[in-house]
Amino acid sequence: MAMNTPAPARTRPAPRRGGGWLAVLRTPVGAAAGLLLGAVLVLAVIAPPLWHDQAATINTGDLLKGASSAHWAGTDNLGRDLFLRVLVATRLSVGLALLAMLVAVVAGLLLGTAAVVVGRRAARLIAAVVDIAVAFPGLLLALFFAVIFGVGTTGAVLAIGCATAPGFARLTQTLVAGVVARDYVAAARIAGVGRIRLLTRHVLPNIAEPLVVNATIGAGSALLSFAALSFLGLGVQGASYDWGRLLGEGLDGIYVHPAAALAPGVAVIVAGLAFNLFGEAVAKRIGLTGTGQPPSRGRAARPGAAPTARTSAEASTDVVLDVRDLTVTVTGPDGPVRPVRGVGFRLLRGEAVGIVGESGSGKSMTVLAVAGLLDERLQVDADRLTFLGTDLLSGSPRDHARLLGSSFAMVFQDPMTSFNPALRVGSQLAEVSRRHGGLNRRDAAARAVDRLRAVRIPAAERRAYQYPHEFSGGMRQRAMIGMGMMGSPALIVADEPTTALDVTVQRQVLRLIDSVRRSAAVATLLISHDVTVVGQVCDRVLVMYAGRIVEELPASELATKARHPYTRALVAAVPDMRSDPHRPLPVIPGRLPDPSELPVGCAFAPRCSLADDRCHRHEPPLETDADGRRVACWQADAEPRRGSDFDSRADVTPPSAHKTDARTHSAADAPAAPTGERP
Amino acid sequence: MTTLSQAPSRTLTRLTGNTWIRFAARRAGRLVLSLWALVTAAFLMIHLIPGDPVRAALGPTAAASLVAARRADLGLDDPLPVQYVHYLRDVLSGDLGTSMTFNLPTSQVIGDRLPATLQLALTAFAVAVVIAVPTGVLMGVLTRGGRARRIELGFTGTSVALGTIPDFLLGVLLVYVFGVSLGWLPVAGHTGPASYVLPVLSLAIGPAAVLARLLRVQMVTVIEADYMRTARAKRLPAAVLYLRHALPNALTATITVGGLLLSAMIAGTVLVENVFAWQGLGDTIVHSILAKDYPLVQGIVLVYGVGVLLVNVMVDVAVALLDPHSTTIREY
């Protein structure tokens, strides 16, 4: 990277010292780099005494010969062996690079630690000068200093040293600032330790390791820079020669004699790499921050993930969404895991349905699977999956995209991150209509403004031209809903839409979703861990546990007629106005099982106070009763046992009574995921 | 930031407008300061040379009277502050002195050579971007979410290797392969479109590799972002998804590095021009350093420095445009 890319600064002081240098030799890259570096250094020491005379032998019978077995890289215009000259030049090339680096380290340290020693104003001046200097490429600085120090070996060493110094000074400043901020330095200061002593005792030992690592990497760059200066004729002069000089001389005759230019070129690259790689390897080993690439794991999905197909559908105009036996399978190293296991439900036009459950119950994954937004490496199977009568399991993804794009709206949890920060809000809305509604730019923009107005964004015309960061959280969430209304929505899926908002804004957003539903007969599917919120705004509630639906019931019956012990526990965990605010909220003991380690029998059994033998052995089926309510529990119709951990129905106000009391968190979420759900 | 985003709307716009003005003012202030530092450094350069620069330039055998006359010519006998003021005045009026070797105004020599260097640097940068952006985007999309591990490893390895080879050595390699072995392309001079290929490639390949690698990492990160899920929920085609929604966000982070690469490329022309006997500023500055033609060196250093500073300004403006948030972040 020498002079064409500034070396990234590695600034975090290492937590451990010493161990990294040896341990790095055990990694493959580290071992290779270490070996290479060792070879270069050994060569630098032994080559001149061994071959100096031979390399200087003039042989007039062998002028400008090509590569041969006698002369591996051929001979120069005086018949001298070029391979030997390259080997001998190792000492000068490496030695001068190290010398230049030494100059840079000393100068950089002086400038960089000045803040500790000199007064504040002088320190600021130095920082400003360093600031300006680092903005210039190293080669430019090197040329500048080469003019001052003069052409020749000494001049070049000083020039490269001075050119590298500002970067090093900057690094030192950063490191010193980190150390000086620590308590023990402050303590030493208060104790009256002198500035110089402070520097040598407290500061320098703590920044030594990152400095040495950076100096190693820097030595590689200095080597390349030196080759460059010598190549230009500004470095080594007279009878002595380094790689850069050999390269420059070789280039003139590259047509007759390419090896003369290539051999020193290769030597420069190899030696430069040896320093660079070894430094990088140590830096990585001892955990200094650098250009290390972040691991790129996680979820990513392509639009229109095609679920596997089986059935086609007879459409009922009133059914918006029909899902049967939906399963999501993740194939991991330990075989397949099913975070969603046979979920089925229907949504009718204009209906409001909620899905509740703890984080990790599979509720978000269910809707993402339905929406086709899961990573395509997750396998989605279903007996049936239709949206507005269209089978999403078969047919062309393009047709699906059009249908879903205009009629299937999604509102995500975090409005702060769900808008693209680089695009104007209006244009993010407009592109839905441009893409799926066939509108031109102007009409789409007008519709975007109209929709923003519909979700009660004040001054919608101006707002449309703003960027997301100029919107508040609640406003962004409303704009997100407006985005869903750009087409002709039949379904709005809202995945924890209010979790990231504060209480008053929550209510506005929920009310907005509800009014959209009423005015346009749009079905809504609200995903939440908060049973109160769901109870307030939904007609029907699906309760999910460990990837299954365990109960389905009208929202109005949530408080009084829930039959599944888990549902009752969720309801009981909601604090009401009469409960003592100083008492901790009741929680459901135990935690949600991991999808990879589901117990045999009922998944809730380990946490269920009603669990008996059968529960532990057989999983209860999801049974539908005459009114269409569903429940999966062996003891669904048994009276809850007295004094059970969570049964406090008598004390519970029906969720409908909480209408004005939307809470930012629910107790139900607490035991399983204290950090809150972030899908 | 929080206070900003929750402020009532009217204050918001005013703040936003103000932010831009303040950003521009601050940036302009820094530019003027840097320019002043640059000119001062160029002035001091000559006075920091040990010994008498005129004596050094004319050689030890030159007659003392000639040296004295030349010193007087250059105004070197005036007190330093006076010389400094004169120098500032001259530079501001575009007078960079007289080249000793060419016996021409320095500005004229520079004017003759600058276009060749500019063409080289700008073409190389354009080529680097044209190579790096599609490659980085494609690699980012291919390797998103930990896909195609082997491709990722191969790409990263190759780009690190290419990014490590310094431009002038790459130039020598290219000369050998395409000029000497294959004989496809001219290896020296500035004669036609074909003569651009090798110098431009030697300047562009390393930065292109660095940029493409960085862009891939950024793309992979951006593709995981929440707003990309929103975009997918809008059922946009892949091209719109990656180019309109992901790329601008990924570019924001690469633009600073891109600027550093461009200024490094400006400096890199010095070496590459010497490899390919390209008659530009880089070729000239080396000769004038060797010939101790100090006014010319001074002038060329100034030109290069101004180039670098302009690149830095462009980078800051580009970041501000691409990432509207950045101007406010610095403010609040």
Ligand code: SF4
């Ligand atoms: S089936 Fe048994 S363990 Fe499961 S919820 Fe019902 S009573 Fe509890």
